[in-house]
Amino acid sequence: MPEAISRETVEKVARLARLALNDAEVTRMTQQLAGMLEHFRDVDALDLSNVEPLNQPIPLTNVLRDDVVAPSLDRDEVLASAPAAQDGRFRVPPIVGFEE
């Protein structure tokens, strides 16, 4: 089991999760995540060596619809609830030219 979580790890995970946490939040999160991960050590009491993971409760595989054209969502209605739209598309800030 890994060691208790560090502040640096919390900052890295926040970047992965695209959450711009402030300093106070990082401090609180470091402490709370450590508590939860510590709690998870309870399962070390179990012998899991020969247990298969259960990914989903009801095994249905390759559920596909028939390949026929069907109506889809109305574009204008979808874009009407977006924060910004232009020319029938979602509008976003620049995605290139800025380094993290």
Add this chain to the structure above:
Amino acid sequence: MSPSRRTVVDVASAVANGSLSAVAVLEENLAAITARETEIHAFNLVTVDQARERATQIDTDVRAGKTVGRLAGVTIALKDNMCTRGVETTCSSKILAGWKPPYDATVVRRLADEGAVFVGKTNLDEFAMGSSTENSAFGPTRNPLDTSRVPGGSSGGSAAAVAAGFATASLGSDTGGSIRQPAALCGLVGVKPTYGMVSRQGLVAFGSSLDQIGPITTTVADAALLMEVIAGHDPLDSTSLPQPAPSLAGELGKGVQGMRIGRITDMPAGSSPDVLAQLEAAFDALRNAGATVVDVRMPSMLYGLTAYYLVAPAEASSNLARFDGVRFGVRVDAKDVNSMYGATRAAGFGDEVKRRIMLGTYALSAGYYDAYYGKALKVRRLIADDFATAYAKCDVILTPTSPTVAFKFGDKTSNPLAMYLCDVFTIPTNLAGHAAMSVPFGTGEAGLPVGVQILAPALGEAPMFRVAGELERAR
């Protein structure tokens, strides 16, 4: 306070045969809302105009002799994580403020097709993450039975709306107990169907392998009728079971003669004595009605809680990635797209949601997957195996729904782990994909209702409703 406690079954038949008007039913609910909603805060939005228009239309159809559906004039409150076309859907989160879905959830469409009247969208813990509705970005919901206490959660608004007579019934969603626990704390019936029984299309996803929609009602018969309407295969949900809705209403009167009721001998400790006393009374009632009580073991039950609080946040961290300021709700502007994502999500999500996204992202990140998420999935297998062993000996299992009756505001907010313990009896069902429901049975501390939980295997809704019918008669 004497809120209207009309039942779904009575309203539907009386409205359909013209002896009661849909408008009259709705106006009773609206009067109750006017009287108490400021205090209770069950709703994020009350759709008064649409509801009046709809009820009027149903009355017109009845007078014209047109065929009306199985839920004609039945007023329903919808948890605000179910999409309603053109009607704001917030998940009680600031990040979705102002978002109007471009489509109706399948359950919404099915209820509407049968003549239901939607009263409004109910409050919840933000993105359904919580057990008290205290995590809503729009403020908590109060328990109509005692306003110093929580209604439970996360479907707290849906339960409070029915308990206060604001609607005849409601829909909630249940990822780890979010229908059953608030139903128990508000003295109502709440059903978590077998995974895949009810379509999740249009339900804003929290834990996709765990989530199910189900009814919250005043009677078992009402829950059975709503299940018959909302269940059944939906091609728009790839996890929907390819089979029709079960027939349940006929089960309630069958009695429990010869049924085997499981009692967990190694049940996790910590339930209060008043709750355990009602559980014993429920076993006695079923025994008196001809059932046999058999001992079963669930050694993995307590570990289910631990596994759930890894699996659910992991799935949530992935599902909530879609809330990025591009397609829905609000955006905090920034110079580039990554900064915009980070700022939008930091401003839009509340503390509990951030905590679970962080835990889930960590558990799924490189180097930690096997130690956490991988292990949690193995515990999930143990739970399913324990249930399989138990159900070889019994038809259903009885437990408390919640370890305590409704608790006071602030009692558990400072300690996330204490709040999570509310769900110890409800979570294993979701991990296994099974069916379960809570039925009110007697009262405990301060005269507040106690809920008894009936656990059943996958597709075990029929025996579950048989037992529920018996408990309702005996209480």
